[in-house]
Amino acid sequence: MTDRRAAASFTRKTRVGREWVDYNGHMADFAYAIAFSETMTAYMDEIGLDAAYRAATSATLYTLDMRIGYLRECHEGDALQLSLHVLAADSKRLHGYLEMHNAGGTLLAWSELMMLHVSQAGGQPKAAAFPAEVAALLDLAVVDSAEILPLPHLERQIGLSRT
Template structure:
């Protein structure tokens, strides 16, 4: 499921002539915001439900360079979930659907009144149930990785 389409802005390009590493994180952050809209947690939904999502953890892998003006898409796969958390996997794609970067994230549902974790409101839960999922044996190759030196 594509959750975001954008382009590499001129101000995202660094002294090496390609998109700066921090800007990949920006695009994935925008993808989380787009996911929130999909789930009914746009500004009106956050106000109505007094509910939001926080990012608890992220693992970003850089795969390819991308240059100014390039068209980008972010594809979402839901890897796992419970009553208040989403384990998501985003792939940053170019026009030919080459994977430029990935971001695996754990998102937590938060009651804005108490600022504590809380189960998804019913309409949000219903929207979560429509997200594309994969069982652990079918995860994308880059999902579930850990950082470490191979010995």
């Protein structure tokens, strides 16, 4: 289990690999999702929902919804820093917000996601409450993440205006 600050202000560094580059010579849309998903998995490990937890409990997080905003291109070899903030959490769900920056600090992309804690024990996946220690860390992370709100781009809907 991690300390309070690490759970509240989680960051991860990576680089754009060759396998993430598309025919246009920049990072493909699917690769942004991979980078964000890998960051969420690393956060799970940090707060105690790691491989040992999954093996012992048959419980994990499922992604219910994910949205990505693409702002700038990335290229092979570019250094990336991803940060995760917990915007809200209840007994079974986590509402997360992630940002991807380059080495110069420019925001390249963001992702909003909703995760559900699921027990797979008994063969049928079923929503389950977080362990008390994890719930406590998530509650603290929500308080510490409040400083980044509001995020106007999260309020926008996808669609075309009708005139």
